[in-house]
Amino acid sequence: MIHKETVALLGASDRWGSFIIRGICTDYNLLLIDEDCDQLDSLKADILSLYSQANVEILNCSKDASWQADIIIVGSAAANDINTIIEIKDVAIRKPVFQINSSDVTDINLQKLFPFSKVIGLSFDIGEPALQKNTYQNINVSIDGGDEQALQTAVNIMKIIGVNPSIKEHEIIEL
């Protein structure tokens, strides 16, 4: 039996964060962090009403959540909070850290801030998760990063959610 890994989502009430969480709540143990406690309570209740077996917990410490996690997902707002970044840096070493990229927030390159983590960028091709007949088939996500295993983990998670993942290819410059 393969035991469930734990995902920490920092900025869980972020639109893409909550979209991802809803999609993976039966496959992973979830630890949710956000400044907006009301939104988190509502998100948790929503998930449990849909899937009563979901293991979802709200924590109030990003460091503790990231320490317990096997995979860390950082929403765009959380990525721009330098205090959060400093807090989780040491407990994110060697872990996949998925950064949700958003066009309306200045992007920070987490790989430079987390040099020993496996940072993967997730860029969705539309501004809002659009529910179409209860599937997300028309949503594409570009996945970018340097670690092969972490890239594959991201692809697997995106497939669980039901969106179309593609790994961004980098141009090889011949000198």
Next chain:
Amino acid sequence: MFDVFFSHVLEKVVLTDEEKETIKTFFLPKKLRKKQYLLQEGDVCKYMSFVEKGLLRSYNVDEKGDEHMIQFAWEGWWIADTYSFLSGEKAAFNIDAIEESQLLMITTADFEAMTVQVPKMERYFRILFQNNIVTKERRLMSSITHTAEEKYIQLAESNPQIIVRIPQNLIASYLGLAPETLSRIKKNIAVRR
């Protein structure tokens, strides 16, 4: 986060501050809650884990559903399904936390890369594996030659502070005894004292 780890390493090798900082970048820090699994039978053991804080056990479950303890690991100990870790085959053991624990975990690939960058760590792990072989030989000998009471006394005297942290039924399983037998042994020892 690395205090116990470096105390353990420094007993065997001398490291510079720069080497310590390099070593830290190869370990994945993980917190486990009480009763949370680190590894389940049938998974592949991808990590060797150092216990910075807490207490874990490795065990196997037989066809009847009975648990058989293989090892306990507390602060300063390593734990893994070694065969699975080295071969990439499926694990025969389960590993879970008896207490809330803090671990430092390393993969085989990161282990190899670390020993290239800090060659002294080869010596540390060589000594570790040597000690592990000796410990296992002694446990095997004890299981064959010692009485139940002798096994318990040896365990209690060599790890007096740890034995009080482990539930009695798990100690009994580790020693290959029924819980009632262990209770009787402890009572006999207490009466004699």
